[in-house]
Amino acid sequence: MRFRAATTLSLALLAAPLAAQQPGKRVLTQADWDVWKSIVGTTVxxxxxxxxxxxxxxVGDGELVVRATTSATEYRVPRGYIGRPQLVPNADSSWTAPPPQWTADSRHVLALTYAPRAAFEQARRAKKKPADQPKATLAIVSVADGSVDSVQRVRSFRVPKERSSVVAILLEPTDSAMAAKPADSTARPATAVAAATPGGQPRPIAADTGTKRGKKKDTGSTLVVRDLGGAAPAATIADVMSYAFPDSGGWLAYVVSSKSGEGDGAYLREIGSGRTVTLLSGAGEYRELAFDRAGRQIAFIADRDEFAGAKPRYALYHAAVGSPAREVVAEGALGDMVVAERGRVSFTRDGNAVVFGAAPAPMDSVPADSLADKAVFDLWHWKDARLQPQQRVEASRDRDRSFTTVWQAKTGRAVRLGSDSIPRVTVSDDGRVALAVTSLPYAVESMWGEGGSDVILFDATTGRRNVIKQRSPFGATLSPGAKYVVWFDSGSWRSYDVKSGARANLTASLPVRFDQEGWDTPSTPAPWGIAGWTTNDGSLLVYDRFDVWELDPAGKRAPRNVTDGAGRRDSTVLRVVRVDEDERWIPADAQLLLRAFDDETKQSGFWRDRLGATAPPERVVMADVAFGQPMKAKGAESWVVTRGTFVDFPDLYAGSSLASLTRVSSANPQQAQYAWGSVELVKWRSDDGVPLKGLLYKPAAFDSTKQYPMVVYYYERLSDNLHQYVAPFGRNVINPTHYASNGYLIFEPDIAYIEGYPGPSALKSVVPGVQALIDRGFVKRDAIGLQGQSWGGYQTAYMITQTNMFRAAMAGAPVANMTSAYGGIRWESGLARAFQYEKGQSRIGGSVWETPMRYLENSPLFSADRIHTPLLIMSNDADGAVPWYQGIELFVALRRLNREVYLLDYNGDGHNPRKRANQLDVAMRMQQFFDHHLKGAPAPDWMERGIPFLDKGRDQLAPVTAATPGPKPATTQTQATPGTGAQSTP
Incomplete structure (x- = not known):
């Protein structure tokens, strides 16, 4: 391989650059990150x-905003700390509060609000118990005048989809709940009510209402029921454990669980009259309340009749709304299985069947003290479908596993469909047919290969099964009307007629590919996907790379290109937008809204087309922006969508059409104070002649006559992100917004891969792109850095073994030695890592004994002596994806070679740091590292002398401010280019 001395670079300036910066604009520092805001949980x-x-x-406290779509009227309500408090070191910081909910009459919006962040921090420092932590408040906002009605100490709330203004609010238990219960305003019998058995006879009720089993019974709290319109009577119900509305909102179901057991049961309350109906009562646990879609039936599970036993068993109950429940599936009805305590309960769409879980009878736990004098070990068996680490990771799920079972209302028969070998089953809308896709027969093989899945069709009324496809590479799907099963295999869409058993290849005659032609891993290319089905399963809509196709699932009518080839002709990817989550089918003559993305210019927008029409699709809007997923009001032609660019935050826009939108939010007005960069789309060719694209982020007030330091960041292909806004924040990857504000160029090149040579592929893609930018004159050739994380971290480590073009490099979670990594475990999932190399992202395409030289040649460790670039590594000891010893292997090798290298290990943190303090710290140290090597800033103490173990925790960095440019004099080094005798110099 030979590096090109010069490479032609063509630029497409596709984003409107920010106007020249005015004097006085502030450079972003890490101290500014916390004030940047996001818009979350938007509802219409x-x-x-x-x-x-x-x-x-x-970081900080959020705000609820209620805004009119056609005027400037706006109400704001403080919402407190709506990011999850980090009460433990590895708390998931991505959690946000649930979105606000609207009443069906659109007069009120309800949202949970929380205590300020300072209150959570104070509780954490005081080590308060969960019961003493700050509790949520429910804010009920009237859109008529913005008034707020607040309900304190709220655990949860629900509003029905269709009832105008009813809300149910479950409160947190109070400190005095054990001593004195709130008055119960509902009228319900205090005595237990017997349920009818399947034969119609009453079943005796356990006489003892106390708890004899080992585990403690959970108790409920107060439920408040209100009609915000005042039409229905209010209610306060004590000791409620769970509750549910049907979509219609005419009834409320709830479960009572008290400390004494008195009044325990499942109940219905009629919203309009306040009438209470006892479904079932008596001491016990009642779970999984479920209404059918029409709100005429209810089902649940309960262990009332065996609650006093050491191992109580659950039964399934069913009732017509307004009537007592009867037991329909009890112990013994499922053979050696029982009704699963943790299984979900639901009705099929038409209400003819109930789907619930069956499970093996619970086993006795193994007392910990019984193992004190016994050998405790794991046995790894070569025939195990799952390795021991995977079994350990999935142990909790396995303990709570349940198998899909269907109770047919018409016959009263319960049929178990699922099993250990068939863990997931999809039941049809009418409950008569079910489809299972199981990969278990190929589980061992999938540890290194592609595996596959068997597709099994069930008669859900009898349990009879039919394996209709073996080793399907991408599973299968059942049509909404259960007339067809479809799957993708060998580049074609295929169908199976459920009634006749007829099979058809639906796309064999077409000259276009329906798999992803750009697929570049050593595995079978996946299909572009399914858009949906038309009414009564009449047609199947699928995608090729650009267009939408209509296929006859029976294989009789000729396929039709719905979008008339306009997408391929214009290099524009067209995808159907579904805005109604309850839509079962797409009408056969529907007007389709199409999301559009220009693959060349990276413009996005929306088109429209009509099914069955011959006219080509029409453009609604296309622009140099990134549009979000549009939302439409349920009862009006009112649209809301985000749109943004690298310069413009993706605020909300509203209008009666996607072609005519008005901005209705302004989340980050403070951005105007800061120096902000711009972004361009750049094009070049790899050393193999492959056309490539990439993004070049430029500093604020960029001047092409000056030279700038540059950091190169990559991960597969990033050029589609041209118009994506990137908020300034700290993490273990380069933030182009922050670095551009601080005077850096950031180059994000796409990479074209060749199977078996992932390292050289990166080199052949990245280096020519960098050289082309150097040739333009504004890049300081002796001040270029590399940075990558995970797969990008590996590529960073590899490339610096092949060239000295780069002044400094940072590799996060890199694989250094593919031979040792091949036999490792991904500890987060428990999976073997072999598939990563043979079929996955690492792209080796064979085992370590079949293709040993590929593993050796692509491993940075075995060329570590050729590394002269200063390297910062991050490898965390709780990394569940890349073994952290991979970073250690590279560090130890470079230390042995006396090369400049540092390794950060954030104790107890994972592949990407989750603890915020760690995110900030790695971002700070990475910038200090690059500022020193690329701008000539003084080296910080940790780079000069390290941090001794006994000083751990004492070295806490202050936020990094902009470094003064002025790189150190370059030390020119010469390196042999891999595979040739040619020399490469920076």
Missing amino acids: SPDGKWIAYSIAPQ
Whole structure:
């Protein structure tokens, strides 16, 4: 391989650059990150006149915003700390509060609000118990005048989809709950009510209402029921454990669980009259309340009749709404299985069947003290479908596993479909047919190969099964009307007629590919996907790379290109937008809304087309922006969508059409104070002549007559992100917004891969792109850095073994030795790592004994003596994806060679740091590292002398400010280019 001395670079300036910076603009520092806000949880009122969303800062307290879509009327309610408090070191910081909910009449919006962040921090420092932590408040906002009705100490709330203004609010238990219960305003019998057995006879009730089993019974708290419109009577119900509305909202179901057991049971309350109906009562646990879609039936599980036993068993109960429940599936009805305590309960779409879980009878636990004098070990068996680490990771799921079972209302028969070998089953809308896709027969093989899945069709009324496809590479799907099963195999869409058993290849005659032609891993290319089905399973809509196709699932009608080839002709990817989550089918003559993305210019927008029409699709809007997923009001032609660019935050826009939108939010007005960069789309060719694209982020007030330091960052292909806004924040990857504000160029090149040579592929793609930018004159050739994380971290480590073009490099979670990594474990999932190399992202394409030289040649460790670039490594000891010893292997090798190298290990943190302090710290040290090597800033103490173990925790960095440019004099080094005798110099 030979590096090109010069490479032609063509630029496409596709994003409107920010105007020249005015004097006085501030450079972004890490101290500024926390004030940047996100818009989360956007909802649209059913009448389309209002939107509600939350503004959440990176750190701090959020705000609920209720905004009119056609005027400037806006209400704001403090929402407190809506990011999850980090009460433990590895708390998931991505959690946000649930979105606001609208009443069906659009007059009120409800949202949980929380205590300020300072209150959570104080509770954490005081080590308060969960019961003493700050509790949520329910804010009920009236859109008529913005008034807020607050309900304190709320655990949860629900509003029905269709009832105008009813809300149920479950409160947190109070300190005095054990001593004195709130008055119960509902009228219900205090005595237990017997349920009818399947034969119609009453079943005796356990006489003892106390708890004899080992585990403690959970108790409920107060439920408040209100009609915000005042039409229905209010209620306060004590000791409620769970509750549910049907979509219609005419009834409320709830479970009572008290400390004494008195009044325990499942109940219905009629919203309009306040009438209470006892479904079932008596001491016990009642779970999984489920209504059918029409709100006429209810089902649940309970262990009332065996609650006093050491191992109580659950039964399934069913009732017509307004009537007592009867037991329909009890112990013994499922053979050696029982009704699963943790299984979900639901009705099929038409209400003819109930789907629930069956499970083996619970086993006795093994007392810990019984193992004190016994050998405790794991046995790894070569025939195990799952390795021991995977079994350990999935142990909790396995303990709570349940198998899909269907109770047919018409016959009263329960049929178990699922099993250990068939863990997941999809039941049809009418409950008569079910489809299972199981990969278990190929589980061992999938540890290194592609595996596959068997596709099994069930008669859900009898349990009879038919294996209709073996080793399907991408599973299968059942049509909404259960007339067809479809799957993708050998480049074609295929169908199976459920009634006749007829099979058809639906796309064999077409000259286009329906698999992803750009697929570049050593595995079978996946299909582009399914858009949906038309009414009564009449047609199947699928995608090729650009267009939408209509296929006859029976294989009789000729396929039709719905979008008339316009997508391929214009290099524009067209995808159907579904805005109604309850839509079962797409009408056969529907007007389709199409999301559009220009693969060349990276413009995005929306088109429209009509099924069955011959006219080509029409453009609604296309622009140099990134549009989000559009939302439409349920009862009006009112649209809300985000749109943004690298310069413009993706605020909310609303209008009666996607072609005519008005901005209705302003989340980050403070951005105007800061120096902000711009971005361009750049093009070049790899050393193999492959056309490539990439992104070049430029500093604020960029001057092409000056030279700038540059950091190169990569991960597969990033050029589609041209118009994506990147908020300034700290993590273990380069933030182009922050670095551009601080005077850096950031280059994000796409990479074209050749199977078996992932390292050289990166080199052949990245280096020519960098050289082309150097040739333009504004890049300081002796001040270029590399940075990558995970797969990008590996590529960073590899490339610096092949060239000295780069002044400094940072590799996060790199694989250094593919031979040792091949036999490792991904500890987060428990999976073997072999598949990563033979079929996955690492792209080796064979085992370590079949293709040993590929493993050796692609491993940075075996060429570590050729590394002269200063390297910063991050390898965390709780990394569940890349073994942290991979970073250690590279560090130890470079230390042995006396090369400049540092390794950061954030104790107890994972592949990407989750603890915020660690995120900030790695970002700070990475910038200090690059500022020193690329700008000539003084080296910080940790680079000069390290941090001794006994000083651990004492070295806490202050936020990094902009470094003064002025790189150190370059030390020119010469390196042999891999595979040739040619020399490469920076």
